[in-house]
Amino acid sequence: MRNGNNWWTEMKHSTYLVSVGCLVFLVCTFFFTLITLDPISWLVIYEKTDLVPGTVSYAQWKEPKIDIYFQAYMFNLTNPEEFVGGAKPRVQQVGPYTYREHRIKTDMSEQHTGSTIEYRERIYYYFVPELSVGPESDVVTTVNLAYIQIDVQFGWLPAAVDRVIELLENRTEDYLITTRTVRELLWGYEDPFLRFLYNMFIPVPTTMIGLYWNKNGTERELTEIYRNNKDQARFGQVYKFQGQTKLSVWTTSEANKLNGSDGSLFHPFLQWKEQPYVFTADICRSIQLRPTSEVKFAGVPVYRYLPFEDTFRSALNTEKNRGFCLNWPNCLKDNVHDMTTCMPGAPIVMSLPHLMHADPEYQNAVEGLHPNDDLNTSFLIEPKTGVVFKAQKKLQINARVKNNPKFRELSLVHNVFLPVMFMNESFTIDTETVSSLRLSVYTGPIVVKTILSILLIVCALILFVIVARKYWYAGSTPTNVPYQELSTGTAPETQESV
Structure with a gap:
């Protein structure tokens, strides 16, 4: 037992x-x-x-599957005759004219044992009538960029020569003011005077004029980026642009640096203290972003980024922008960007929409502008994955109109940066991707x-x-009673009392 x-x-x-x-x-x-x-x-x-x-x-x-939109807001010049006569220009915003983008990377190849990838990008634009205020055939009155371009290229010649040039322009019905369709202004039309020069065997870069001419469906510049996402300092960053590790359009090495990604890639585990750059090929420079707030997007926390307020500040007021002044010390004033070397021959300057934050001299020279902070470029980035949930890139193209007594139609106008159009290139991540990422x-x-x-x-x-x-039962069991083995049929022995 x-x-x-x-x-x-x-x-x-x-x-x-x-x-x-x-x-x-x-x-x-x-x-x-x-x-x-x-x-x-x-x-x-x-x-x-x-x-x-x-x-x-x-x-x-x-090949992004999300909807990327390009919206063009045109500025219609409502007092063209008065403007040519010396009055302040008055503009009226018309838009948006909305296009859906289809982007695809081509000519891709690995470089540097796979640490970088080289590619070109094609962007196709498809008009979306239901998201637009009208058809592409809507007409807009604005300044003739070809006319201003001729002034830039030949305005230094003797007055008699310039008079002949202007006479030839007028004979081809090329004037300072033009009325064109939205399609022509954006995607291009053949300028009659440039065609005349070409036929006379006078070299011209192109006979076409358009704000986005030769950009619809054509290959963009050769770009090389870092692809290793574990290298947080360089993931997505532009390594080479057009085969070069730096630009050659500005006056300092700092301004010519290739900083940042193209705005579609950010490294995972983005920290709040970080201030990432975005390289914008449209304006040949990088823009630094700053976090402004943490918000919720469909229940997911995201960081909201805006460009630094001094991004386009004049080099006269900000030393870090010294390289963007092309003729020191005759620099442009605050918050306009000289495009002379970025787009040679194009008489334009870039700015934020409605000349937002621009020097009062520039803003007050044009009637009909309504700048507000909602017109700024912005990014919403999910910090753990670096996925961009929403992005809006907003820039304005302004014609650089200068008084020139050698040209009759420019003899009375005042120097002005005349708004021609502003664009909003944007995308919002789809609901399915947000739900998957949130889960x-x-x-x-x-x-x-x-x-x-x-x-x-x-x-x-x-x-x-x-x-x-276990310990409770162990503690409650008597341990001082000796064990007695019982035999079958034998009564236990008893000890008589003494």
């Missing part, structure tokens, strides 16, 4: 040890999983955002952590109860 009891006791003790061991193992497993869940999530994020074939990020980067990056890990925490607590409590019961 003693052997049977020993067996039963040992069996219970073994069961106790196994139970305790299993619970300890589960507690350790849950605890280990809990503390390693974040690193595992980080690895998953790195894997999904890697810019290699087969990943979601690569597919989206190569995988935020909701999923929180649910897993919650379940693991509950299981950890439950297992720990069970383990505590088992151990406590």
Whole structure:
């Protein structure tokens, strides 16, 4: 009988040890999983955002499936005759004229043992009538950029020569003011005077005039970017542009640096203190962004970024912009960007829409402008993945009109940066992608952590109860009573009282 009891006791003790061991193992497993869940999530994020074939990020980067829109807001000159006669120009915004973009990367090749990728990009623009104020055939009155371009190129000649040039312009019905369709102003039309010069064997870069001429469906500049998303300092950054590691359009090496990505890629785990750059090929320079607030987008926390307020500030007031002044110290005033070297021959300057934040001299020279902070460029970026949830790039093209007594139609006008159009290039991430990202990056890990925490607590409590019961029973069992073995059929011996 003693052997049977020993067996039963040992069996219970073994069961106790196994139970305790299993619970300890589960507690350790849950605890280990809990503390390693974040690193595992980080690895998953790195894997999904890697810019290699087969990943979601690569597919989206190569040929974006989200809707990207290009909106053109034209400025109609409502007092053209008075303007030519010396009055202040009066403009009226007309728009938007909306186009859907289809982007695709071409001529892609790996460089530097795969650390960078080289490509060109084609952008196709498709007019969207339902998102526009009218058809592309709407007409707009504005200044003739070809006429101003001729003034820039030949205005230094003797007055008699310039008079002949202007006479020839007028004979081809080329004047300072022109009325064209939206389609012509954006995508190009053949200027009659430039065609005349071409036919006379006078070299001209092109006979076409258009704000975005030769940009619809054509290959853009050769670009090379860093692709390793674990190299946070360089992921997505432009390494080469047109085969060069720096620009050659500005007057200082700092201004000519290729800083930032193209605005579609940011490295994972973006920190609030970071101030990323975006390289904007349209204006041949990089723009630095600053975080302004943390907001929720469909329940997902995102950082809102705006350009620094001194981005286009005059070099006369900001030393860091010294390189963007092309004729020191005769620099432009605040918040306009000289495009003379970026777009040779084009008589334009860039600014924020409605000359926002521009020097009062520039703003007051034009009637009909209504600048406000909503017209600024902005980005909403999810910091853990670096995914851009929403982006709006807004820039304005202004004609640089200068008084020139050698040209009759320019003899009375005042120097002015006349708004021609401003563009808003934007996209918003689709709902399906937001839901997937919210589940995988935020909701999923929180649910897993919650379940693991509950299981950890439950297992720990069970383990505590088992151990406590063991020690309680052990403490309540008498240990000072000697063991007596009983024989079958024999009465226990009794000790008589003395």
